[in-house]
Amino acid sequence: MLEQTTEINLLYDFYxxxxxxxxxxxxxxxxxxxxxxxxxxxxxxxxxxxxxEGIKRAGQHLIEYENKLGMVAKYRERDQIAKKIxxxxxxxxxxxxxxxxxxxxxxx
Amino acid sequence: MLEQTTEINLLYDFYxxxxxxxxxxxxxxxxxxxxxxxxxxxxxxxxxxxxxEGIKRAGQHLIEYENKLGMVAKYRERDQIAKKIxxxxxxxxxxxxxxxxxxxxxxx
Numbered sequence: 001m002l003e004q005t006t007e008i009n010l011l012y013d014f015y016x017x018x019x020x021x022x023x024x025x026x027x028x029x030x031x032x033x034x035x036x037x038x039x040x041x042x043x044x045x046x047x048x049x050x051x052x053e054g055i056k057r058a059g060q061h062l063i064e065y066e067n068k069l070g071m072v073a074k075y076r077e078r079d080q081i082a083k084k085i086x087x088x089x090x091x092x093x094x095x096x097x098x099x100x101x102x103x104x105x106x107x108x
Numbered sequence: 109m110l111e112q113t114t115e116i117n118l119l120y121d122f123y124x125x126x127x128x129x130x131x132x133x134x135x136x137x138x139x140x141x142x143x144x145x146x147x148x149x150x151x152x153x154x155x156x157x158x159x160x161e162g163i164k165r166a167g168q169h170l171i172e173y174e175n176k177l178g179m180v181a182k183y184r185e186r187d188q189i190a191k192k193i194x195x196x197x198x199x200x201x202x203x204x205x206x207x208x209x210x211x212x213x214x215x216x
Contacts, residue, residue, distance in 0.1 A: 014177075015177070017176040017177065018173075018176055018177070065126075068125040068126055069122075069123070069125065069126070069177075069179070071177070071179065074216075077213075078214050081210050081213050081214050082214065084210055085207055085210050085211065085214075088203070088206060088207060088210075089203075089207075092200070092203075095196070095197075095200075098196060099193055099196060099197075102189050102192055102193050102196075103193065103214075105185075105189050106186050106189050106190065106193075106211075106214045106215075107214075108182075
């Protein structure tokens with residue numbers, strides 16, 4: 001569950017803006033603020049089952065976006081490449097220190 | 109027109125997979141293969157006006173995706189940062205040569 005939460009939060013960071021406002025709200029309540037299904041259902045005046053289905057569907061949308069656009073996969077690739085570059089810069093600490101912030105900017 | 113074509117082609121490279129197959133087809137015919145509206149209309153058995161509207165709408169979708177996700181803007185930023193990094197590596201040509209392909213991979 002924790003691993004799934006981390007993954008959905010990451011996907012949400014990248015693709016949340018493509019979801020509807022309602023989908024954004026329930027995902028934020030559930031994954032970010034750690035509300036229970038019942039708490040969200042009470043807050044939204046709907047059923048626990050409807051919230052469950054809504055979270056599931058929104059999560060599927062996020063996964064579909066990643067399958068099509070691969071932003072998270074590319075982010076992870078950049079992170080790995082940055083580590084390689086920084087390791088190759090280790091022989092020159094002052095150059096490494098100068099370039100590290102720029103390389104970090106390229107990951108994000 | 110040429111500038112708009114280049115911009116739409118770039119947006120299409122990033123977000124084309126989010127469009128419907130039909131939208132992908134007309135954008136490819138129009139912007140990539142340089143067909144006229146009438147040629148596309150004949151090929152699809154529809155009107156020139158319908159093709160025109162379809163191209164316009166698909167283009168708007170691409171712009172909306174960019175406004176929400178900013179993949180093209182971030183790609184351009186990475187390209188600029190890469191240039192800065194390569195310029196700072198100029199003092200050490202062999203290191204620059206070694207790191208250039210990795211930095212290029214981070215742009216894409």
